[in-house]
Amino acid sequence: MSNERQGWIEGNADHCGRTDPHPARPFRMVLLGAPGAGKGTQAELLTDRLRPCQLSTGDVFRAAKCANSDALSTAMKDAMAAMQAGRLVSDETVIDMVRERSHCVTCSYGFMLDGFPRTVSQAEALDEILADHDLKLDVVLNYDLPVETVVRRLSGRRTCRSCKTTFHVETKPPKKDGVCDKCGGELYQRDDDQAESIRVRLKAYEESTAPLAKYYDAKGLLLTIIAEGEPSEIFARTLTALEERFGPLPA
Ligand code: AMP
Helix, strand or coil, X not given: CCXXXXXXXXXXXXXXXXXXXXXXXXXXXXXXXXXXXXHHHHHHHHHHHHCCXXXXXXXXXXXXXXXXXXXXXXXXXXHHHHHHCCCCCCHHHHHHHHHHXXXXXXXXXXXXXXXXXXXXXXXXXHHHHHHHCCCCCCEEXXXXXXXXXXXXXXXXXXXXXXXXXXXXXXXXXXCECCECCCCCCEEECCHHHCHHHHHHHHHHHHHHHHHHHHHHHHCCCEEEEECCCCHHHHHHHHHHHHHHHHCCCCC
Protein backbone atom coordinates (compact mmCIF):
# COMPACT_ATOMS: atom_id res chain seq x y z
CA MET A 1 0.00 0.00 0.00
CA SER A 2 1.25 3.48 -0.80
CA ASN A 3 2.56 5.66 2.04
CA GLU A 4 -0.15 8.27 1.80
CA ARG A 5 -2.90 5.69 2.19
CA GLN A 6 -1.03 4.11 5.10
CA GLY A 7 -0.71 7.53 6.77
CA TRP A 8 -4.42 8.14 6.31
CA ILE A 9 -5.43 4.75 7.66
CA GLU A 10 -3.14 4.87 10.70
CA GLY A 11 -4.01 8.51 11.32
CA ASN A 12 -0.49 9.49 12.36
CA ALA A 13 0.14 13.19 12.19
CA ASP A 14 3.25 12.95 10.02
CA HIS A 15 3.24 14.26 6.49
CA CYS A 16 2.49 11.43 4.08
CA GLY A 17 6.08 11.52 2.92
CA ARG A 18 5.28 11.71 -0.79
CA THR A 19 8.31 12.80 -2.72
CA ASP A 20 7.01 12.47 -6.29
CA PRO A 21 6.62 15.81 -8.13
CA HIS A 22 3.47 17.69 -7.24
CA PRO A 23 0.67 17.36 -9.78
CA ALA A 24 0.67 20.42 -12.09
CA ARG A 25 -2.89 21.01 -10.96
CA PRO A 26 -3.80 19.44 -7.61
CA PHE A 27 -7.46 18.42 -7.47
CA ARG A 28 -9.56 18.37 -4.32
CA MET A 29 -12.51 16.18 -5.11
CA VAL A 30 -15.28 14.10 -3.59
CA LEU A 31 -16.81 11.03 -5.23
CA LEU A 32 -20.49 10.25 -4.77
CA GLY A 33 -22.40 7.26 -6.08
CA ALA A 34 -24.66 4.46 -4.90
CA PRO A 35 -23.13 1.08 -4.04
CA GLY A 36 -22.57 -0.73 -7.34
CA ALA A 37 -22.15 2.43 -9.41
CA GLY A 38 -18.48 1.55 -9.92
CA LYS A 39 -17.09 4.39 -7.85
CA GLY A 40 -14.21 2.28 -6.50
CA THR A 41 -12.94 1.45 -10.00
CA GLN A 42 -13.19 5.08 -11.11
CA ALA A 43 -11.36 6.15 -7.92
CA GLU A 44 -8.41 3.92 -8.88
CA LEU A 45 -8.33 5.21 -12.47
CA LEU A 46 -8.60 8.85 -11.40
CA THR A 47 -5.86 8.44 -8.81
CA ASP A 48 -3.51 7.07 -11.48
CA ARG A 49 -4.36 9.93 -13.82
CA LEU A 50 -4.55 12.99 -11.54
CA ARG A 51 -2.44 11.75 -8.61
CA PRO A 52 -4.35 13.09 -5.62
CA CYS A 53 -4.13 11.16 -2.34
CA GLN A 54 -6.99 8.67 -2.29
CA LEU A 55 -8.74 8.80 1.06
CA SER A 56 -11.52 6.38 1.98
CA THR A 57 -13.23 6.44 5.38
CA GLY A 58 -14.42 2.84 4.81
CA ASP A 59 -10.74 1.77 4.62
CA VAL A 60 -10.07 3.32 8.04
CA PHE A 61 -13.01 1.47 9.60
CA ARG A 62 -12.07 -1.82 7.94
CA ALA A 63 -8.50 -1.48 9.26
CA ALA A 64 -9.84 -0.73 12.75
CA LYS A 65 -11.99 -3.87 12.52
CA CYS A 66 -8.83 -5.94 12.12
CA ALA A 67 -7.10 -4.22 15.05
CA ASN A 68 -6.97 -5.62 18.58
CA SER A 69 -10.37 -4.58 19.99
CA ASP A 70 -8.83 -3.65 23.40
CA ALA A 71 -6.91 -0.92 21.58
CA LEU A 72 -10.09 0.68 20.19
CA SER A 73 -11.76 3.71 21.77
CA THR A 74 -15.41 3.42 22.80
CA ALA A 75 -16.39 5.57 19.81
CA MET A 76 -14.51 3.25 17.49
CA LYS A 77 -16.14 0.17 19.07
CA ASP A 78 -19.57 1.76 18.45
CA ALA A 79 -18.47 2.51 14.89
CA MET A 80 -17.54 -1.16 14.37
CA ALA A 81 -20.97 -2.25 15.62
CA ALA A 82 -22.70 0.16 13.22
CA MET A 83 -20.59 -1.03 10.31
CA GLN A 84 -21.29 -4.68 11.17
CA ALA A 85 -25.03 -3.97 11.08
CA GLY A 86 -24.76 -2.20 7.72
CA ARG A 87 -25.67 1.14 9.32
CA LEU A 88 -23.80 4.40 8.91
CA VAL A 89 -21.32 5.30 11.66
CA SER A 90 -22.40 8.40 13.64
CA ASP A 91 -21.52 11.75 12.13
CA GLU A 92 -19.66 12.73 15.30
CA THR A 93 -17.30 9.76 15.12
CA VAL A 94 -16.67 10.07 11.40
CA ILE A 95 -16.07 13.82 11.60
CA ASP A 96 -13.67 13.41 14.57
CA MET A 97 -11.81 10.77 12.62
CA VAL A 98 -11.45 13.01 9.57
CA ARG A 99 -10.45 16.02 11.72
CA GLU A 100 -7.67 13.92 13.26
CA ARG A 101 -6.50 13.40 9.68
CA SER A 102 -6.93 16.98 8.48
CA HIS A 103 -3.26 17.00 7.47
CA CYS A 104 -4.26 14.54 4.71
CA VAL A 105 -7.23 16.63 3.58
CA THR A 106 -5.13 19.80 3.38
CA CYS A 107 -2.15 18.15 1.67
CA SER A 108 -0.69 20.03 -1.29
CA TYR A 109 -1.02 16.97 -3.56
CA GLY A 110 -4.81 17.30 -3.41
CA PHE A 111 -7.21 14.53 -2.42
CA MET A 112 -9.93 12.30 -3.64
CA LEU A 113 -12.40 11.45 -0.89
CA ASP A 114 -14.33 8.22 -1.38
CA GLY A 115 -17.08 7.37 1.12
CA PHE A 116 -16.92 10.74 2.89
CA PRO A 117 -18.94 12.91 3.23
CA ARG A 118 -22.05 10.76 3.40
CA THR A 119 -24.37 13.24 5.08
CA VAL A 120 -24.91 16.99 4.85
CA SER A 121 -23.44 17.46 8.37
CA GLN A 122 -20.28 15.69 7.25
CA ALA A 123 -20.14 17.89 4.15
CA GLU A 124 -20.41 21.01 6.31
CA ALA A 125 -17.61 19.72 8.55
CA LEU A 126 -15.42 19.14 5.50
CA ASP A 127 -16.09 22.70 4.31
CA GLU A 128 -14.99 23.97 7.73
CA ILE A 129 -11.77 21.95 7.78
CA LEU A 130 -10.89 23.23 4.31
CA ALA A 131 -11.86 26.84 5.10
CA ASP A 132 -9.59 26.75 8.19
CA HIS A 133 -6.74 26.23 5.71
CA ASP A 134 -8.04 28.64 3.05
CA LEU A 135 -8.85 25.73 0.77
CA LYS A 136 -11.94 24.79 -1.22
CA LEU A 137 -13.30 21.73 -2.95
CA ASP A 138 -12.82 21.80 -6.73
CA VAL A 139 -15.47 19.33 -7.79
CA VAL A 140 -17.86 16.60 -6.67
CA LEU A 141 -18.19 13.72 -9.12
CA ASN A 142 -21.58 12.08 -8.83
CA TYR A 143 -21.76 8.63 -10.49
CA ASP A 144 -25.36 8.07 -11.45
CA LEU A 145 -26.94 4.74 -12.34
CA PRO A 146 -30.63 3.65 -12.43
CA VAL A 147 -31.61 1.49 -9.44
CA GLU A 148 -32.54 -1.49 -11.63
CA THR A 149 -29.09 -1.49 -13.25
CA VAL A 150 -27.42 -1.38 -9.82
CA VAL A 151 -29.49 -4.34 -8.63
CA ARG A 152 -28.66 -6.31 -11.81
CA ARG A 153 -24.96 -5.48 -11.49
CA LEU A 154 -24.64 -6.40 -7.84
CA SER A 155 -26.99 -9.38 -7.74
CA GLY A 156 -25.10 -11.01 -10.64
CA ARG A 157 -21.77 -10.63 -8.87
CA ARG A 158 -20.00 -13.82 -7.73
CA THR A 159 -16.90 -13.75 -5.54
CA CYS A 160 -14.19 -16.38 -5.13
CA ARG A 161 -14.02 -17.69 -1.55
CA SER A 162 -10.24 -18.10 -1.81
CA CYS A 163 -8.74 -15.25 -3.83
CA LYS A 164 -11.76 -12.83 -3.73
CA THR A 165 -11.70 -12.25 -7.52
CA THR A 166 -15.13 -11.15 -8.71
CA PHE A 167 -17.10 -12.40 -11.72
CA HIS A 168 -20.51 -11.55 -13.10
CA VAL A 169 -23.02 -14.11 -14.30
CA GLU A 170 -23.89 -12.02 -17.37
CA THR A 171 -21.04 -9.65 -18.11
CA LYS A 172 -17.96 -11.56 -16.86
CA PRO A 173 -18.91 -15.22 -16.41
CA PRO A 174 -16.27 -17.74 -15.23
CA LYS A 175 -15.21 -20.37 -17.79
CA LYS A 176 -16.74 -23.08 -15.57
CA ASP A 177 -19.93 -22.39 -13.62
CA GLY A 178 -19.23 -21.72 -9.92
CA VAL A 179 -15.44 -22.10 -10.25
CA CYS A 180 -12.84 -19.32 -10.14
CA ASP A 181 -10.80 -19.00 -13.37
CA LYS A 182 -7.78 -17.79 -11.41
CA CYS A 183 -7.38 -20.26 -8.55
CA GLY A 184 -10.10 -22.90 -8.97
CA GLY A 185 -11.80 -21.73 -5.75
CA GLU A 186 -15.55 -21.86 -5.15
CA LEU A 187 -17.59 -18.84 -6.31
CA TYR A 188 -20.36 -17.60 -4.04
CA GLN A 189 -22.79 -14.73 -3.73
CA ARG A 190 -21.98 -12.37 -0.84
CA ASP A 191 -24.86 -11.84 1.61
CA ASP A 192 -24.91 -8.13 0.89
CA ASP A 193 -25.14 -8.84 -2.86
CA GLN A 194 -28.52 -10.59 -2.48
CA ALA A 195 -31.23 -8.53 -4.22
CA GLU A 196 -33.06 -7.79 -0.95
CA SER A 197 -30.00 -6.44 0.91
CA ILE A 198 -29.05 -4.44 -2.16
CA ARG A 199 -32.40 -2.68 -1.99
CA VAL A 200 -31.84 -1.96 1.73
CA ARG A 201 -28.38 -0.51 1.01
CA LEU A 202 -29.77 1.58 -1.83
CA LYS A 203 -32.56 2.91 0.36
CA ALA A 204 -29.99 3.98 3.00
CA TYR A 205 -28.04 5.69 0.23
CA GLU A 206 -31.10 7.50 -1.08
CA GLU A 207 -32.06 8.72 2.39
CA SER A 208 -28.67 9.82 3.73
CA THR A 209 -26.37 10.48 0.86
CA ALA A 210 -28.50 11.52 -2.10
CA PRO A 211 -29.34 14.89 -0.39
CA LEU A 212 -25.63 15.63 -0.68
CA ALA A 213 -25.97 15.90 -4.43
CA LYS A 214 -28.40 18.78 -3.88
CA TYR A 215 -26.08 20.38 -1.34
CA TYR A 216 -23.16 20.38 -3.76
CA ASP A 217 -25.28 21.27 -6.77
CA ALA A 218 -26.40 24.44 -4.97
CA LYS A 219 -22.71 25.33 -4.56
CA GLY A 220 -22.05 24.76 -8.27
CA LEU A 221 -19.65 21.89 -7.53
CA LEU A 222 -21.62 18.89 -8.76
CA LEU A 223 -20.59 17.08 -11.93
CA THR A 224 -22.91 14.16 -12.68
CA ILE A 225 -21.50 11.29 -14.73
CA ILE A 226 -23.70 8.57 -16.23
CA ALA A 227 -22.23 5.38 -14.80
CA GLU A 228 -23.61 3.07 -17.48
CA GLY A 229 -21.22 0.98 -19.62
CA GLU A 230 -17.68 -0.35 -19.26
CA PRO A 231 -15.30 1.19 -16.68
CA SER A 232 -13.12 2.58 -19.49
CA GLU A 233 -16.13 4.33 -21.07
CA ILE A 234 -17.19 5.80 -17.74
CA PHE A 235 -13.63 6.98 -17.14
CA ALA A 236 -13.46 8.64 -20.57
CA ARG A 237 -16.76 10.37 -19.79
CA THR A 238 -15.32 11.57 -16.47
CA LEU A 239 -12.21 13.05 -18.09
CA THR A 240 -14.30 14.79 -20.75
CA ALA A 241 -16.56 16.30 -18.09
CA LEU A 242 -13.53 17.47 -16.07
CA GLU A 243 -11.95 19.03 -19.17
CA GLU A 244 -15.16 20.82 -20.03
CA ARG A 245 -15.10 22.39 -16.59
CA PHE A 246 -11.38 22.94 -15.96
CA GLY A 247 -9.79 23.00 -19.42
CA PRO A 248 -7.09 20.56 -20.56
CA LEU A 249 -5.95 18.25 -17.79
CA PRO A 250 -2.23 17.94 -17.08
CA ALA A 251 -0.63 14.97 -18.89
P1 AMP B 1 -17.57 1.96 2.43
O1 AMP B 1 -16.38 1.12 2.14
O2 AMP B 1 -17.35 3.40 2.07
O3 AMP B 1 -18.85 1.40 1.86
O4 AMP B 1 -17.76 1.97 4.03
C1 AMP B 1 -18.00 0.78 4.76
C2 AMP B 1 -18.79 1.10 6.04
O5 AMP B 1 -18.05 2.02 6.86
C3 AMP B 1 -20.12 1.78 5.80
O6 AMP B 1 -21.15 0.85 5.54
C4 AMP B 1 -20.34 2.51 7.12
O7 AMP B 1 -20.76 1.62 8.15
C5 AMP B 1 -18.93 2.97 7.46
N1 AMP B 1 -18.64 4.30 6.88
C6 AMP B 1 -17.64 4.61 5.99
N2 AMP B 1 -17.62 5.91 5.71
C7 AMP B 1 -18.64 6.46 6.42
C8 AMP B 1 -19.17 7.79 6.53
N3 AMP B 1 -18.64 8.81 5.85
N4 AMP B 1 -20.24 7.98 7.34
C9 AMP B 1 -20.79 6.97 8.05
N5 AMP B 1 -20.36 5.70 7.98
C10 AMP B 1 -19.30 5.43 7.18
